Amino acid sequence: MRKTIEHMAARLAEIPGVVGVMLGGSRARGEHRPESDWDLGVYYRGALDLAALGELAGPGVEVAGPGGWGPWVNGGAWLRVDGVAVDWILRDLDRVERVWADCRAGRYEVGVQAGHPLGFWSPCYAGELALGRVLADPNGELAALQEELADYPEPLRAALTAGVWEADFLVGAAAKGAARGDVLYVSLCLSRAVGVLVQALYAHDRRWCLNEKGALAVADQLPGSPADFGARVGQLLGAVGETPEALSATVDRARELVGEAVAALRG
Template structure:
């Protein structure tokens, strides 16, 4: 999809009552997209959103079967929107409540964060992802100037959040211990779940130490491995750990021993990166 077409769509969206602005996100905003990538448009809104007008616009761009949701219909943190096909290309419209983004920015500045349950997000949605989306996105429409001001603030990674994410590594160490209790039973599903969360916590801690926003579980381990100062061969070692998870207690123990080593190295790496 051409930049001109995206700009046209953003301008039309910005004309809908309640829409404060439109931000291009995802791989397209970061310049890492491929021919198969979706195009993500964040629709930032305040107050009452005119869903009927958005549905009419969705049908205009995406055809007669296109539709959008009411705010909150997809869940508490993936607020809603629509999965459209525009000019034979997948385009996602994603709602973002501007007031909630502001709260997330304030919390991040105080070092307060949490991972929230949401379908499709096994680690959970970190509330500070809202802030990272604004920081890393490309503003396509901002008729009232609210998004430009927000983006300037969001691009300054909060020192308190950095400290909190690194301090959160206690959970990774805790997860190694609780997962070991499942080893004698060969409970590979439980061990795998603990390992997934453990490495997610490590990835966020490494990004926090580096002052980089991490807003997506997909590719989080690879992104962490690419950070300067990350533990050597981080991604390959994570992959190897999951290769040991097959129900054999001896191999499960080996997986957890390797995971424990990575947690220790991550802790040391974060200390060095935060200096």
Template sequence: MTVPALSHAITARVSRIPGVVAVSLGGSHARGNARSDSDLDLGLAYDAGRPLDLTALNTICRELDDSGTASATPPGGWGPWVDGGAWLTVGGQRVDFIYRELGRVGKSVKDALAGRVTLHAQPGHPHGIHGHHYAAELAVGVLLHDPSGRVERLRTRLGGYPEPLAESLERHYGWQPNFWLDGAEKGLGRGDLHHAQGCVYQAVMAMVQTLCARERAWLLNEKGAVALAAAQPGAPPGFGKRVNAALAALDVVALRVLASEM
């Protein structure tokens, strides 16, 4: 995995903003599977006791953005779990600033280590966001600026993928695929396509969560989740293609076969 040069250049700017404790590279660029059109996700860590200087951040957003119009939200502006940030285009490259409050990151690490599985609604995330989500980001991300060492200490505390979390996720999701598929069949039987599609989606996500937990693979969000699960050694043969075909046809029987192979 190569850290894009642009991320270092932007980090040098935003790291000087009062309130920015650390900067990290996340998403597909951190995983090493970014495409040419992938956004560059930069996490801005801050402490609730010392809020970000939004005036300074907005000035840098306008200076960096190709259109000169990008602006940053206040913390919480994008919902309870995505928090807030800014969308920019820098030299033709889409760049996302995403806030992370360090107290909540620390709580997420505790939840992961304890194997606590909680799921929270969040706009933009049809499956939702888990309480251990920030811990997953911490494990996968690349630290670009952390002069106090606070983020690195949290990552050291997390260690690898916690066994209690893997076991809890499999207990939580392992039985769910057929439950959701039962609901899909009932929905199709009464002509409620909307309900059936929702149930099928949740059945697939339950399979994805189970496969990733078994292989101790950190799942960041729904984007690319099927491909990540398909790449795991324990995935049924052709998992990704078979899921896509079943979703396109709303083929409950094919998904039951996949669930049985797991």
């Protein structure tokens, strides 16, 4: 299968507009299972020959052009190769380079994107390149950019850890919802508060966080995390409660957890 993927990447790199292809996800990091998808980041610049992409994808496969899947996950295609899922994910290299410049300056943004319930955190673009494996790179652009990403930028680390203030703010907002018995609002506030903590904990350890999947399990093991972080989050989000009293008790536990994390990150 690996040779098939490498051949596919080489053919993708020949399509007008494509700069190069990287293997991403769990397979790039060596954390995959036998059934794991093959995620191919297709980096392009300028106009992209969608017809050529469609021809390579084959009959019955829909190729979504830039913007087709939302503002951050540009587009791509879902394929089945020898019974295994292979995902093409388009990445505008000019935009990736702008985001990387922002990361070096300590700037980031969080956008709405399908498939990212806690939002798409822009440093993900840089993290994908840092953690991916180059498959096809005719002009050496991806390799050169990956080399730049070898060191996690300290300004970004400072910005993401400073952003932990939002978790405390969200817990305060959740307390108001709890008093009204508003289960949805409390759940959303606490979920996002945990997401903010996870991003900050990753950054504190100079580690790229790509999305929510599996992020809590990793964050639980990071040196700056509160004791039993993962288990305590599971208890909070697994059963927030339904009555104002139960919801308020959950919020109290969340406030304690957030307080510990904030103290560790600022210490």
